[in-house]
Amino acid sequence: MTDPFQGYVCWTPANVNETVVVDAVNPSPAVFLATHRTSQMLRRDFSAAEGGTLIDEEQLLQDFLAPNPGLLFLPIVGESGTGKSHLVRWLHLRLPHDDSRKVVYIPKYGTNLRRVIELILSDMTGDAVVDLRSELRKAADSLDEAGAPSRLLNELAASIEDRSREPRPSPSRPNDDYRQWLEVELPKLLLDNVFRSKLLEPSGVINRLVREALKGKQDGDTSQPFAFTIEDLPLTVANAARANKDVHALYTQLIDSSTLKAVAVELLNENLGPAVRTLFGMGGTRLSEVMLSVRRELLAQGSELVLLIEDFTVLQGIQGELLDALTEPPVRGGQQVLCPIRVAMAVTTGPFATIARTFSTRGEFTGQAYSLDLPLSQTGRGVALEDVADFVAGYLNASRLGQTRLEEALQEAGTERAMHRRWVPNACDECPHQDTCHASFDTSREGLGLYPFNRSALDRAVESRSPNKFDPRRILGTVVRYTLDQQRADITRGDFPSSAFARHFASSSLRPLDPELVEDLRSLDPVNADRRVVLLTFWGGRPGKVVNLPAGIHEAFSIPELKDTELQRPPRREPGTTPEGPGSAERPAGLPLQIQRNLSNIDQWSGGTTELDQALAGELRRFLHAAVVAHIDWNDELLLQSDDSVGPRTGKFFRQSSIDIGNARGGGPRPVSATTIDLPASAESAALLRSVVLYQHHGHWAFERGDERLRRLNARLDVWACEVAATVRAGGSREGTWDLVSAATELLVFTARVLDLPGAHSQLTADLANALLTNATVESPRRNSAWDRLADACASDNRRKVRDALLGRIGARQGQGRPYAIDITALVPAITAIKRTWTLTSPPDEAPTEFKRLYSDVQGRLDQAITAELARLRAWHERATAALEVDGSPADIAETVTRAAEVAVASGSFEPQRLRREFDETAKVFRHTRYSVIREVGDLIAQAPQPVTGKLLSDLAVDRGRPMAEIDQFVSQVLQSRFSGAWPCCCSA
Numbered sequence: 001m002t003d004p005f006q007g008y009v010c011w012t013p014a015n016v017n018e019t020v021v022v023d024a025v026n027p028s029p030a031v032f033l034a035t036h037r038t039s040q041m042l043r044r045d046f047s048a049a050e051g052g053t054l055i056d057e058e059q060l061l062q063d064f065l066a067p068n069p070g071l072l073f074l075p076i077v078g079e080s081g082t083g084k085s086h087l088v089r090w091l092h093l094r095l096p097h098d099d100s101r102k103v104v105y106i107p108k109y110g111t112n113l114r115r116v117i118e119l120i121l122s123d124m125t126g127d128a129v130v131d132l133r134s135e136l137r138k139a140a141d142s143l144d145e146a147g148a149p150s151r152l153l154n155e156l157a158a159s160i161e162d163r164s165r166e167p168r169p170s171p172s173r174p175n176d177d178y179r180q181w182l183e184v185e186l187p188k189l190l191l192d193n194v195f196r197s198k199l200l201e202p203s204g205v206i207n208r209l210v211r212e213a214l215k216g217k218q219d220g221d222t223s224q225p226f227a228f229t230i231e232d233l234p235l236t237v238a239n240a241a242r243a244n245k246d247v248h249a250l251y252t253q254l255i256d257s258s259t260l261k262a263v264a265v266e267l268l269n270e271n272l273g274p275a276v277r278t279l280f281g282m283g284g285t286r287l288s289e290v291m292l293s294v295r296r297e298l299l300a301q302g303s304e305l306v307l308l309i310e311d312f313t314v315l316q317g318i319q320g321e322l323l324d325a326l327t328e329p330p331v332r333g334g335q336q337v338l339c340p341i342r343v344a345m346a347v348t349t350g351p352f353a354t355i356a357r358t359f360s361t362r363g364e365f366t367g368q369a370y371s372l373d374l375p376l377s378q379t380g381r382g383v384a385l386e387d388v389a390d391f392v393a394g395y396l397n398a399s400r401l402g403q404t405r406l407e408e409a410l411q412e413a414g415t416e417r418a419m420h421r422r423w424v425p426n427a428c429d430e431c432p433h434q435d436t437c438h439a440s441f442d443t444s445r446e447g448l449g450l451y452p453f454n455r456s457a458l459d460r461a462v463e464s465r466s467p468n469k470f471d472p473r474r475i476l477g478t479v480v481r482y483t484l485d486q487q488r489a490d491i492t493r494g495d496f497p498s499s500a501f502a503r504h505f506a507s508s509s510l511r512p513l514d515p516e517l518v519e520d521l522r523s524l525d526p527v528n529a530d531r532r533v534v535l536l537t538f539w540g541g542r543p544g545k546v547v548n549l550p551a552g553i554h555e556a557f558s559i560p561e562l563k564d565t566e567l568q569r570p571p572r573r574e575p576g577t578t579p580e581g582p583g584s585a586e587r588p589a590g591l592p593l594q595i596q597r598n599l600s601n602i603d604q605w606s607g608g609t610t611e612l613d614q615a616l617a618g619e620l621r622r623f624l625h626a627a628v629v630a631h632i633d634w635n636d637e638l639l640l641q642s643d644d645s646v647g648p649r650t651g652k653f654f655r656q657s658s659i660d661i662g663n664a665r666g667g668g669p670r671p672v673s674a675t676t677i678d679l680p681a682s683a684e685s686a687a688l689l690r691s692v693v694l695y696q697h698h699g700h701w702a703f704e705r706g707d708e709r710l711r712r713l714n715a716r717l718d719v720w721a722c723e724v725a726a727t728v729r730a731g732g733s734r735e736g737t738w739d740l741v742s743a744a745t746e747l748l749v750f751t752a753r754v755l756d757l758p759g760a761h762s763q764l765t766a767d768l769a770n771a772l773l774t775n776a777t778v779e780s781p782r783r784n785s786a787w788d789r790l791a792d793a794c795a796s797d798n799r800r801k802v803r804d805a806l807l808g809r810i811g812a813r814q815g816q817g818r819p820y821a822i823d824i825t826a827l828v829p830a831i832t833a834i835k836r837t838w839t840l841t842s843p844p845d846e847a848p849t850e851f852k853r854l855y856s857d858v859q860g861r862l863d864q865a866i867t868a869e870l871a872r873l874r875a876w877h878e879r880a881t882a883a884l885e886v887d888g889s890p891a892d893i894a895e896t897v898t899r900a901a902e903v904a905v906a907s908g909s910f911e912p913q914r915l916r917r918e919f920d921e922t923a924k925v926f927r928h929t930r931y932s933v934i935r936e937v938g939d940l941i942a943q944a945p946q947p948v949t950g951k952l953l954s955d956l957a958v959d960r961g962r963p964m965a966e967i968d969q970f971v972s973q974v975l976q977s978r979f980s981g982a983w984p985c986c987c988s989a
Contacts, residue, residue: 005433005555007492010451011399016484019398019406022477030406032089034424035394039087040383041076042371052371054382057087060370061094064344068304070330074344077352078372081473084346085310087372091344092308101306102298108310108346120307124294148210148279149200155275157187160267178263185250186264189234194243195251198234205232213276225348226313228268230261273321291325298339299330305341312347349373374470376463383470385459386445391472392458393444395480396451400427433552440552452483452491454553457538464507478504494558497534505538508609513537515606515690516705518683519712520546528559533683535559595697599690605663606686612664616693621659621667622648623692624677627713629654631721637729638823640808644801645728652805652848653731654724661685672846675727677720688716729809731848738844740851744806745830747854748772750840751794753953754858761954765831769824772831773803785872787956790865793857801850838950866948869956870941876964877937883971886938890931894923897974919973926970930963937964 019031041060044052064074076084085108092105104119121129164183173179189195199206205228212226233254237243240251254260298305307326330338352369375382398406406424413423428434428449441451450458458479465478482504490496513533521536522529524546535557536542540549548554548561591599604610625648634641646654649668657670662680670676679685691709695701701710731740752760752771759767759774776795782788810823840859843851884893901919940955 003432005436005552006558007494008433008556009488009491010427010431011396011484011488012402013485013488015402016399016481018403019401020395020476020481020484022473022481028403028407029093030410031398031403033093033410033421034401034406035398036086036090036421037387037391037394039083039090039372040374040387041087042374043368044371046369048369052369055370057090060087061091063368064091064342065096068340068342070336070338070340071327072340072342073326074342074368074370075352076344076346076370076372077349078346079349079471081471082372082374082469083472084348084372086472088308088310088344088346095306095308100303102303103306103308105308106310120291121294124297126293126297129290129293148213149206150196152210152213152275152279153190153196153199153206155278156268156271157190159271159274159278160190161187163267163271175259175263178260179267182260182264182267185246186267188244189247189250192243192247194239195234195237195247198237205229209272209276213279225350227272228265230265233261233264235261277321288321288325291322292328292338295325295328295330295338295341299336304339307341307343307345309343309345312345372470375468376466376470385455385462388462388470388475389450389455389458390444390446390448392453392462392475392480393446393448393450395476396484397424397427397448399484401425436552436555440550440556452487452496452556454539456541460510460538461505464505464510467507467509491557495531496557497531497538499530499534502534502537503608506608508604508607510607511542512603512607512686513542513683514544515603515683515686517544517546519687522684524562525560531557531559591697595693598693602686602689602693605681606683608663608681610663612661612681614665617661617664618656618666619696620661620689620692621656623696624659625654625656627717628677628720628724631714631717632725637725638810639725639728640804640811642804642808644804645808646724653728671848673727673731673848675723677723688713731805731809738847740805740847741809741826742830742833743841743843743847743851744802744809745772745827746834746841747802747851747858748799748806749831749834750838750953751776751799751854751858753950754794754957755791756957756959761958763835765828766824768831768835769827772827773807773822775803776800783869783872783961786861786865786868787872790858790861793854793861796854796857798850798854798857801848802854805848805850835950838948838953862948866952866956873937874941876968877934877941880934880964880967880971881938883975884934884967886934888931890929891927894927894970898923922970922973925966929966929970931967933960933963934967936960 019035021031039057039060040054041057042052043055043059043063044050060074064072066072076087078084089107092103095103102123104122106116106119118133121133160183164180168176168180190199198204201207209226235251235255237251240248243251254264295305326341326343328338330336330340376388377384401409409423409425426446426448428438428443428447431437431449434449437449437451441449441454443449453461461479461483462475466474483501487496487498487501490498490501513536517536518529518533521532525532535549535553536547539553540547546562546567548567551561553559554561598613598616601610601613601616605612629641629646632639632641643650645651648656651658652671652673654675655670657667658674658676660667660676660678662678662685679689687709691713694703694709695706698706701707731738731743749760749768749772752768752774755776757771757774757776759771762768762771776799807822810826840855842859843855898920901923936955937960943952
């Protein structure tokens with residue numbers, strides 16, 4: 001029974017691992033030849049950094065086999081992943097057998113320094129060769145991965161130190177003063193125990209260099225050069241202060257000087273080769289001498305030397321000497337003294353500049369550079385998308401066949417036919433779904449199926465992961481293997497293509513599907529909308545309207561086709577739109593240019609990789625903030641609309657910056673108490689923002705589909721308005737552990753009592769509610785004490801803000817007027833609680849600033865104010881009771897003193913006379929003063945309970961200033977006149 005095409009996969013994970021190999025040096029010859037596709041490159045002069053003639057690999061082979069005058073050097077240049085090593089291996093396989101050539105093929109992986117030398121010296125004889133082999137074997141056998149790093153560091157320090165003893169070059173090199181100083185000081189750092197520990201860390205540069213020298217590059221290693229970089233310098237050493245004094249001085253200067261760091265790296269790299277050669281027993285110039293002897297021996301045999309090097313970095317430590325031996329002229333004085341040599345070598349773009357300079361000093365070589373840094377192009381000046389499809393299809397076919405099947409086919413075909421790929425079976429020929437699959441998903445030019453891609457999906461994926469240039473490694477790893485490995489389960493379950501697939505291939509250079517079209521898809525097929533969006537974006541090439549794709553695509557991916565009636569919606573386009581080009585989003589050309597740009601920016605932003613313009617984002621935040629605030633029915637919610645709570649810039653609970661537009665700058669900070677409205681970069685968000693832009697342009701909703709856009713906007717505003725109202729009502733608390741109403745009530749009741757506001761000393765809830773809502777003023781006479789500072793804190797603007805916040809929760813108002821309705825029941829629990837304890841609760845971090853400041857100011861001054869006020873009252877009480885009877889009557893005391901004053905006046909003993917009239921006025925006031933204040937104060941200071949109670953606050957807050965001042969004035973004048981001796985004793989003493 002034939003498996004259904006729905007959820008069909010024609011590859012296995014094992015086959016993918018064997019055949020879709022990111023590095024071409026790893027697969028078997030059968031896999032290599034089956035997946036190889038014709039390479040293109042630019043041939044140019046050594047001195048040229050760009051340009052050249054576009055050729056293919058066959059022309060490269062012809063160039064390499066051209067007549068050789070003595071030295072033919074063919075560097076294959078390109079950035080990492082462009083297929084350099086692949087091409088060198090192809091040259092090796094295509095090189096005709098010739099007994100007159102000694103071919104040395106040096107693979108990229110698993111080739112250590114010892115193996116490189118052994119390959120070059122293989123089949124060579126002579127004393128120098130034998131001696132070098134012997135010494136190399138001894139040195140390599142004595143090395144181990146544990147001890148070698150420390151030895152390499154020692155050799156590196158010794159090599160640099162030797163440089164300091166050499167004569168200075170003339171003319172001097174750039175930054176020679178730095179170099180001269182570092183040649184003396186840098187070895188000290190390499191040998192210092194503190195810095196050696198850092199350099200010798202397992203993940204450090206020294207261990208990496210030693211590992212590559214001993215074992216060669218391994219599969220999975222990065223493409224780092226065999227060299228130091230500035231990042232490898234030990235610039236973050238925790239215990240650097242323990243280092244030697246001179247070493248620490250160098251360390252601090254390295255941190256501060258970019259020039260010094262650069263020169264230090266140059267010096268390390270210049271001495272890395274000699275240090276490695278010494279480590280392997282090849283010190284001095286011995287390798288160069290042996291290489292020359294090899295070339296002389298090959299000349300005697302009538303042979304030429306052919307070197308095929310998959311990666312220049314495998315020559316770690318011997319690059320300089322090997323290049324010197326290779327570039328030694330084969331002819332001297334008209335006589336050939338060395339064998340001819342051909343070299344094909346893969347080298348990354350950066351190091352090639354150094355090699356080119358070395359060869360440019362030799363006039364005896366021929367050759368050009370061959371660059372694989374090619375753009376993706378439709379103009380014939382790069383790799384066309386058709387070529388990319390052929391490249392990928394070869395690997396897809398191999399993943400269906402597997403390595404074993406390919407090896408059997410290669411063996412059956414024989415070597416001669418293998419070079420032309422006609423031996424490779426097409427797995428699709430055996431597939432029961434071939435007709436449906438090829439009709440729906442298409443094929444390469446060789447007839448190999450592209451499933452699970454089609455051309456549109458493959459082009460978009462490649463442009464996303466390898467933009468503007470052909471990078472085989474990235475394409476294989478991030479496009480082919482990603483899809484075959486990580487999306488296989490989704491395909492079989494019917495969950496492909498998913499949003500995760502779309503996110504993996506998101507790119508700012510690629511337009512997303514029209515957000516309005518996305519909204520259509522969501523209304524037509526809510527269940528499959530997300531996958532249908534990805535389907536039309538990739539496999540559908542971003543159409544301008546809702547369409548069905550070829551039936552086989554819908555069947556394979558379990559996405560049902562839409563009915564004809566559902567496809568009748570007109571294309572998503574504003575009035576006057578025209579397409580920008582093939583596959584591009586349609587733009588409203590009839591709109592002003594700036595509006596078009598804004599709409600285009602929003603569309604690009606929806607893909608998640610393009611930033612929304614800052615000015616546009618600011619305008620959208622302003623509109624949406626105002627729209628949300630206007631959408632709330634503040635009266636129905638029994639809430640107050642105020643700038644403090646929802647102002648555009650200062651709102652504690654909602655402000656413009658609360659509109660969090662993903663991947664957009666600006667907006668500003670927002671307090672933790674504020675709610676957030678998230679607008680992630682998505683098609684849904686883009687449709688909403690496009691609607692706002694169009695409304696702001698037109699000034700109304702009476703444009704095409706304006707009613708539909710308005711309905712969608714109102715639906716979002718309904719949700720957001722509820723969230724904002726709930727946040728205002730909750731006072732911004734996110735944790736649910738802090739209640740604004742309770743906190744505000746507590747602070748306002750407490751401060752009202754301190755301020756002696758009307759109703760604040762009552763025990764009735766209604767009176768306390770009236771007091772806490774009363775505007776705070778400090779109207780009572782100043783006491784010139786810490787109590788005044790406490791009162792100032794209680795009457796500060798922070799109290800007003802706390803009161804406004806409370807009214808925003810429990811009050812409503814008509815228009816912009818004062819509150820006309822208060823939900824008093826919301827205050828009852830908090831008033832009841834504060835009456836029991838009269839203790840302030842510290843607001844949490846998430847509380848608004850004014851709550852925390854009011855609490856802090858009041859609590860910080862409270863104890864000192866109480867202590868100072870009790871001391872003031874105690875001192876006054878002592879003065880008053882020293883002169884007056886506590887139980888006396890002010891009228892009787894005043895009458896007695898007045899009669900005595902009259903006697904004194906009559907006898908002429910009233911002194912001073914000027915006080916007579918003032919005394920009469922004071923005595924008159926004293927007769928009617930509230931004399932009981934003396935006992936009140938006495939009782940108060942006698943109790944003085946701790947901790948603070950509501951009664952104590954009331955007692956201290958009560959304004960007794962007038963009777964206390966009247967008593968003070970009376971006693972003061974009596975005491976001033978008693979020296980005359982004419983007064984009767986009116987005091988208790």
